[in-house]
Every structure is written in structure tokens, then in C-alpha cells.
Amino acid sequence: MARLIDGKQLSAQVLVEVATEVQQLKAEHGITPALAVVLVGDDPASQVYVRNKVLRAEEAGIRSIEHRLEADTDQQTLNAVVDQLNKDPEVHGILVQLPLPKQLDEAQIIAAINPAKDVDGFHPLSVGALASGQPSLVPCTPLGCMIMLQQIHNDLSGKHAVVIGRSNIVGKPMAALLLQANCTVTTVHSHTQNIEALCRQADIVVAAVGRPELVKADWIKTGATVIDVGINAVEVDGRRKLVGDVDFASVEPVAEAITPVPGGVGPMTIACLMKNTLTAARAQLASVASKDIESNPEPTAAVG
Numbered sequence: 428m429a430r431l432i433d434g435k436q437l438s439a440q441v442l443v444e445v446a447t448e449v450q451q452l453k454a455e456h457g458i459t460p461a462l463a464v465v466l467v468g469d470d471p472a473s474q475v476y477v478r479n480k481v482l483r484a485e486e487a488g489i490r491s492i493e494h495r496l497e498a499d500t501d502q503q504t505l506n507a508v509v510d511q512l513n514k515d516p517e518v519h520g521i522l523v524q525l526p527l528p529k530q531l532d533e534a535q536i537i538a539a540i541n542p543a544k545d546v547d548g549f550h551p552l553s554v555g556a557l558a559s560g561q562p563s564l565v566p567c568t569p570l571g572c573m574i575m576l577q578q579i580h581n582d583l584s585g586k587h588a589v590v591i592g593r594s595n596i597v598g599k600p601m602a603a604l605l606l607q608a609n610c611t612v613t614t615v616h617s618h619t620q621n622i623e624a625l626c627r628q629a630d631i632v633v634a635a636v637g638r639p640e641l642v643k644a645d646w647i648k649t650g651a652t653v654i655d656v657g658i659n660a661v662e663v664d665g666r667r668k669l670v671g672d673v674d675f676a677s678v679e680p681v682a683e684a685i686t687p688v689p690g691g692v693g694p695m696t697i698a699c700l701m702k703n704t705l706t707a708a709r710a711q712l713a714s715v716a717s718k719d720i721e722s723n724p725e726p727t728a729a730v731g
């Protein structure tokens with residue numbers, strides 16, 4: 428039987444660590460990290476995710492600010508909201524919940540977020556920093572997956588990782604993080620030939636393609652670690668059920684370790700958002716402190 432990597436439990440642990448550090452930041456510097464969440468429209472899944480983000484922020488001692496905009500909001504109005512949040516020194520993290528209604532340009536609004544406050548890690552500067560190995564705010568889902576992998580592998584060096592999917596939110600940053608951790612990384616997607624054979628070579632499989640139960644037992648090498656990022660609603664006997672991109676029942680006996688859906692990567696995504704908000708608040712504090720020193724340097728000792 429595979430080891431179950433319990434995202435509920437692990438995310439609770441991450442949140443306790445974040446909460447402790449938030450309290451320290453408050454006590455030592457009088458700063459309460461603040462996260463602004465912008466939701467446009469009334470997509471029911473997005474509403475659930477935003478509600479959970481606000482609840483987890485509260486648990487971690489992070490102040491949250493919600494902006495809910497009508498489904499027919501135009502780009503200019505959304506830009507104005509982001510602009511105001513960019514300028515507010517008491518806001519440390521900004522996220523615009525995706526997907527956006529179709530009249531809005533996602534790439535444009537992501538690029539409009541102050542990169543220092545880009546707690547989703549989607550801004551082109553954050554993406555470039557991650558790709559070139561510079562410190563950056565890392566997208567929450569891949570960051571959560573890395574924390575899950577660290578539960579199983581002390582050292583990922585030399586492992587062959589196959590990432591299924593090449594989205595900007597998960598597949599691409601996931602591949603970059605695995606490469607950073609010295610894995611040999613293969614990204615497979617809809618144009619890849621022989622996906623199954625490539626997966627069978629993998630020590631680590633990360634499935635992030637949005638296809639219910641695509642990954643079957645015969646895709647998986649005995650002893651591999653399987654991270655399932657998919658959250659797909661399907662109907663079973665007339666009832667709605669959530670399944671991942673991995674056929675859990677068949678893969679679980681083959682794998683060494685596996686994440687469940689629900690209760691796997693999803694809760695880690697939200698915990699990592701709180702981690703990123705803390706990181707952003709700290710970095711902004713350090714940046715303000717260094718600017719103070721630049722504009723008001725210590726007087727040099729008189730030479731006499």
C-alpha cells in the first residue's frame with residue numbers, strides 16, 4: 428500500500444508555522460501581513476476558493492481584504508482596483524482569482540500587479556526569476572507540491588520527474604522547481620508521443636492536466652511518487668464527485684506514495700498562499716528599511 432501524503436494535515440502544519448512567524452513579525456516590527464483577494468464574477472468554485480483563502484488567512488493571523496466585482500466588470504475598472512492595491516503600503520499580497528470572465532485580459536492584469544506583492548507568482552518578473560534560479564515568489568500549487576515531495580524524498584537530486592501538463596499556473600513552474608532541485612525533468616502534453624512510456628520511467632509523476640483519472644496503474648513504475656494536481660467534478664450514479672487526474676484506486680497499490688483528491692494538493696495551495704504573503708511582507712519590510720538607510724545614512728566619523 429502506498430503512503431498517503433495527506434494535504435489536509437500537512438497544510439495545517441504549514442499554517443501553524445506561518446501563524447507563528449506572523450506573530451513574530453507583529454511583535455518585533457508591528458506589522459500585520461495583509462492579503463488582498465480580487466474576485467470578479469460569481470463562478471461558484473472560485474467563490475469557494477476565495478472563501479477558503481480568507482478563512483485560512485484569519486487562522487494564520489493575516490489580514491485579508493476582499494474585492495468582489497460584478498461579472499461584467501471592464502478592464503479599466505479591474506486595473507484601477509489593482510492599481511490602488513499596488514500603491515497601498517498596508518497591502519503586502521495581491522491576488523486576482525482565476526479564471527476571469529472572458530472580456531478581461533488575464534495576462535494584462537497579472538502584469539499590472541506590483542511584482543513585490545505578486546503572491547501568486549504569476550507576474551512575468553516572478554516567472555523569469557524562478558526560471559533563472561533567482562529568489563522569487565513561487566506559484567502556490569507547485570510550491571505545495573514541492574513541500575509534499577519533501578515528505579517522501581530528502582533529496583530529489585537525480586530523480587526523473589515527469590510533469591503532465593504545461594500550464595503557466597502549475598506545469599511550467601513545477602518543472603522549473605523540480606529542475607532547481609536537480610531532477611531530470613520531462614514535461615509531457617497533448618502533442619507528446621508515448622506519454623505512458625515516458626511516465627513509466629518516472630520516479631516522480633506530477634499530473635496537472637485536468638483530465639479525470641487519466642493516469643492509470645500501467646503508467647506508473649513500482650515505487651514511484653505520484654502527485655495529483657487535478658480537481659475534476661464528475662458524476663457517479665447521478666452524484667457529483669471530485670476526482671483527480673490519477674486513477675487513485677488502480678495507481679495506489681503500485682506507487683510508493685500518492686496524494687489524494689480531495690484533501691491533497693488543493694489545501695496545500697492555500698497554505699502556500701499564506702506562506703507567500705508572509706514572505707512578501709518580510710521582503711517589503713526589508714526593502715523599506717534599506718531605503719531608509721539609503722536616504723538617511725549614518726553620519727561618517729569626522730576625520731581630524
Ligand SMILES: Nc1nc2c(c(=O)[nH]1)N[C@@H](CN(C=O)c1ccc(C(=O)N[C@@H](CCC(=O)O)C(=O)O)cc1)CN2
Nearest residue numbers: 476522523524525526547567689690691692693694696
Ligand atoms: N489566482 C489564482 N487562481 C487560481 C489558482 C491560484 O493558485 N491562484 N488555483 C486554482 C484554484 N485554487 C486556488 O485559487 C484552488 C483550487 C482548489 C483548492 C482546494 O483546496 N480544493 C479541494 C477541493 C475543493 C472542492 O471541494 O471543490 C481539495 O483539493 O481538497 C484550493 C485552491 C485556479 N485558480
Ligand SMILES: [Mg+2]
Nearest residue numbers: 568596693696
Ligand atoms: Mg491550483
